[in-house]
Amino acid sequence: MDDDRRQTETTEALLIQNIRDGNSALFHDLIRPYERRAFLVAWSILRNQEDSEDAVQQGILRIFANLGQLEDPAKFPQWAMRIVENEARMSRRRRRGALYESIDGDEDGDAEPQHVRPRQFADWRELPDEALEQSEVRSAILDALNSLPGIYREIFVLRDMEHLNVAQAAQVLDIGVPAVKTRLHRARLMMREALAPRFARPSPPLWKRWKGLNPWFAAGQ
Amino acid sequence: MVRCRTIIDRLSEYMDGEASSELRRTIENHLRHCRRCSAVYDSTRQMLVIVGDERTFEVPTGFSERLHRFIDQAIAPA
Numbered sequence: 001m002d003d004d005r006r007q008t009e010t011t012e013a014l015l016i017q018n019i020r021d022g023n024s025a026l027f028h029d030l031i032r033p034y035e036r037r038a039f040l041v042a043w044s045i046l047r048n049q050e051d052s053e054d055a056v057q058q059g060i061l062r063i064f065a066n067l068g069q070l071e072d073p074a075k076f077p078q079w080a081m082r083i084v085e086n087e088a089r090m091s092r093r094r095r096r097g098a099l100y101e102s103i104d105g106d107e108d109g110d111a112e113p114q115h116v117r118p119r120q121f122a123d124w125r126e127l128p129d130e131a132l133e134q135s136e137v138r139s140a141i142l143d144a145l146n147s148l149p150g151i152y153r154e155i156f157v158l159r160d161m162e163h164l165n166v167a168q169a170a171q172v173l174d175i176g177v178p179a180v181k182t183r184l185h186r187a188r189l190m191m192r193e194a195l196a197p198r199f200a201r202p203s204p205p206l207w208k209r210w211k212g213l214n215p216w217f218a219a220g221q
Numbered sequence: 222m223v224r225c226r227t228i229i230d231r232l233s234e235y236m237d238g239e240a241s242s243e244l245r246r247t248i249e250n251h252l253r254h255c256r257r258c259s260a261v262y263d264s265t266r267q268m269l270v271i272v273g274d275e276r277t278f279e280v281p282t283g284f285s286e287r288l289h290r291f292i293d294q295a296i297a298p299a
Binding site: 024027028031032035036039040049053056057060061064117118137138141142156160161163181184185188189191192195196199 | 292
């Protein structure tokens with residue numbers, strides 16, 4: 001474990017102890033480093049900003065109420081994010097309604113395909129944000145994320161957007177390390193596939209095609 | 222000749238620095254010669270740079286303020 005994390009754990013353990021002892025104002029400081037992650041976790045499940053914000057708030061409430069039950073303060077990040085995740089799932093269930101749930105099943109039970117095969121070979125090696133406005137990039141990413149089945153969206157958010165390491169992501173999702181790696185790889189390929197049509201540059205000049213610099217122009221047709 | 226499918230299946234391993242030196246050599250050699258796989262590799266890497274950048278994906282404006290106001294009201298008056 002790196003020193004930064006160890007130090008954070010010590011600080012967190014002290015905060016948690018103080019909050020348990022009644023200094024509840026310190027809860028603000030305990031939560032602050034995890035706000036963004038909490039939002040992304042909720043958002044990855046609910047796909048809607050308003051609902052995600054509500055779920056984060058309800059989750060935070062639950063974290064506070066159950067802080068006394070957290071046995072190992074070092075596990076606070078995983079434990080807390082799990083609570084937010086559960087809150088988001090409950091919210092989704094409520095939103096769908098019991099009827100839908102029973103017919104629909106849980107989308108997180110999505111069968112995992114054996115292989116994800118790239119089909120979009122359009123070349124977008126150039127930085128897309130040079131060509132696209134930041135907001136366009138964001139909405140393209142959100143759309144692509146939305147198109148992913150839940151189990152892939154979650155792992156992608158945790159690993160590639162929130163930069164949790166493999167072991168942390170495995171803990172948060174309560175799956176094994178090999179499953180993290182497999183799902184993440186598929187998630188990345190699915191994301192790339194979904195983004196390709198929007199990030200690919202317009203057809204290159206004819207001479208480039210002639211010179212064979214962009215064979216995927218033909219392959220992609 | 223290694224098949225493209227094999228290379229694509231191991232790309233994350235390679236990108237995350239977890240490939241053995243032998244696999245790394247195999248992949249790099251393949252990418253040098255295969256335009257399709259190198260396009261997939263380059264764009265995937267590019268995508269990871271973009272999504273991993275905090276500035277790309279921000280939480281909604283005022284999210285943090287609202288959250289802490291909520292904590293103030295519901296839990297912990299500062």
